[in-house]
Amino acid sequence: MRASPSGHEPEFAARPGGFAPGAASAEFGQRALRAIPDGVVIVDLEGRVAFLNPIAAHLTGWSEAQSLGRGFSEVVRFTDAHGNVLDLHEVSVSGDNITALVRRDGHVILVDGAMGPIExxxxxxxxxxxxxxxxxxxxxxxxxxxxxxxxxxTGLVNRRSFESRLERAITTAAGQGCHHTLLYFDLDRFKAVNDRGGHVAGDELLRQLAALLRKQLRERDTLARLGGDEFAVLLEDCRPGDAACVAEKLRSAVAGFEFVWEGERFRIGASIGQLDFADGAHSPDELLARADELCYRAKALGRNQVVAGDAADPAAPVARAGRPVAAFRQRMP
Incomplete structure (x- = not known):
């Protein structure tokens, strides 16, 4: 809770033309508190509710008559992140502006609040x-x-968010020596689906495929659609050998996926670039570009396969299914 800007009650009678001290001033103060569009609760030093305005009554589910004299945390049930009800002191030192309020009927709402002393x-x-x-x-x-x-x-993470997560992974690789892997892939023969079934068919294929790919990954892994039929996966704290197994699992899942549209059956594939990295020497753009290059090599080698490389040594021979790709080097400039 924020501290209230002032710990003093307003001096209604101090202004020219204001109410005189006494009952009229008190009545004016009561009316003002009841007219405020926020919930207002006044608590005595023993932690008992002394006043509850109509908005506070509506938000808490307690009428003023029901709440008077009751403990603050019985009427105003602010809770922490674990669902524990906060007492008045805990509210005053929590420092949180937005918190959960459990109404009398058990419903939970979010509130933005402040509190301060009355002197x-x-x-x-x-x-x-x-x-x-x-x-x-x-x-x-x-x-x-x-x-x-x-x-x-698809509901998958988009490029912007993926690049942000990739940047954090680069930081952990540099500071903690973690091994991460970036998988970059696009779909083989996807254009045929769009050409024969239209973009509606292509969109439906992407939705179904996204759901299938999610099932192949750990909860902590990040699967993103970068655009069109391009996808990326960030495997954090994952050794190259384990990452290769995941990449092959994804390739196999896509290859085994059969898409049916208006009675016609389509088979697609995935060309995957696997880029392992364990330092913070590269930017997200550099890693994505390198992984995209590996994906392109997988396509050039015949599609529907995985080509792997290491960000620390981009000039080293790239392995495909555990074998050097000498054939690729002969065919491509």
């Missing part, structure tokens, strides 16, 4: 807690963030 004659007499419902706004923010980082067609 009278330089002596603290209680606390004021204010909060507002931000559930819809937070949901919208999360949705916007999701769409900014995911491919609209």
């Amino acid at each position: 009278e004659n330089r002596r603290q007499v209680g606390w004021v807690v204010t909060f507002r419902n931000v559930t819809a706004a937070k949901r919208l923010t999360n949705e916007l963030m999701y769409h900014a980082n995911h491919d609209a067609l």
Whole structure:
């Protein structure tokens, strides 16, 4: 919770034309608190609710009459990330602006709040807690963030988000000596699906294939659609030998996938470039370009296969299925 900007109650009678001290001033203060569009709760020094405005009553599910004299955390059930209810002191020191509020009926909403001390004659007499419902706004923010980082067609991570994750992996490789692998592949014979079934068929194939590929990977692995029929996988903390097994598993899954559209059956394949890296000497763009080159070599060698290389030694012979690719070097400049 944020600290309230001021720990003092407003001096209504101090302004020209304001209410005189006494009952009129107190009545004005009550009306003002009830009119505030945020939830307002006043708590005494013993942690008991002394006032609850209509918005706070609506958000908590407690009426003012029901809440008066009850403990703060019984009425205003703010919770931490683990679902534990926070008492007044924990709320005051939590430092979080947005937190969960469990209503009396058990429903959970997200609120943005602040709190501060109430003072009278330089002596603290209680606390004021204010909060507002931000559930819809937070949901919208999360949705916007999701769409900014995911491919609209397949739901996979998009290029922008993938490059960000790849950059973090490069950092861990440099600082912790971790072994990572980047797989870059595109689909063989995908154009035939688009040509004969149209883009609607192509889109449906990509959706089905994305679901199939997800099942071949660990939960921690990142599968992305980079655009068109190009995909990438980031295998973090994965040795080259293990990465080769994953690459072959993906290739085999794509090769075994049969797509049916309007009674016609299609078979596709995947040409995969496997790039292993264990240092932070390269940028995401450099790694993607190198992996793309390996993917291109796989296509040139006949498609539907894996070509592997190491980012630390891009000039070294590239291995395919454990064999040197001398034939490729003879056929390609």
